[in-house]
Amino acid sequence: MNYIFDIDGTLTPSRLRIDPEFEQFFLQWMKDKNVYLVTGSDKDKTIEQVGEKIWTNAKRAYQSCGNAIYENGELIERKDFIPPKDLVNMLYDFLKGASNWQHHHGNHIEERIGLLNYSTVGRNCDQSSRNAYYHWDSISGERRMLCKMIEHEWPELEATVGGQISIDIYPKGQNKSQVLQDILGPITFFGDKCQPGGNDYPIVERLHHLNETTKLACTIHEVKDYKDTWKILK
Secondary structure (H helix, E strand, C coil): CEEEEECCCCCECCCCCCCCHHHHHHHHHHHCCCEEECCCCCCHHHHHHHHHHHHHHEEEEEEHHHHHEEECCEEEEEECCCCCCHHHHHHHHHHHHCCCCCCCCCCCEECCCCCEEEEECCCCCCCCHHHHHHHHHHHHHHHHHHHHHHHHHHHCCCEEEECCEEEEEEEEEHHHHHEEEECCCCEEEEECCCCCCCCCHHHHHHHHHHHHHHCEEEEEEEEECCCHHHHHCC
């Protein structure tokens, strides 16, 4: 069996460090198992969250939605993406004028290997501001609306909701589902953004397709938080 885990909201609270007790449990649990990590974040942010031991003990870590692949701590594959200038300009215009969220904290547009990450509230915000924006966005639907706007204007791109405060933008097909090209055999996936529009949805959609068209056994666990994951693993 192969086990694939999202990070934010699945193994850790969003953008926060893994719970120390869960970390020790997970390190023991993952021994002698094929464990893969897949996240929209980069290597450094992921290590900050799950720790060096979990990151290096995973069979592979798929960073930036699988556009940067690490094995035994080494970068073995990358897919670069140069975002269109008019897309970047549109995101700045959206931030300054179209968004109804008024509290900005800096670091709104972040280029990563293979994708562009955008956040209205800004990645420099503190946890209370992060929670406030997440609550507001769950009512206003700003991030999902922005994703649809981007995909309409740039049909060659995909945009998905990730974590609590941001969206990921990348070339069509360069989403989390691309990790399945490397993994052979039955798969169990854990993620929290599994509904349409979430950045776990492409991998969930692909697993459903594999269940329908092959004899491959694929199991999907849509979790609410890391405690939910912990309970299932126990």
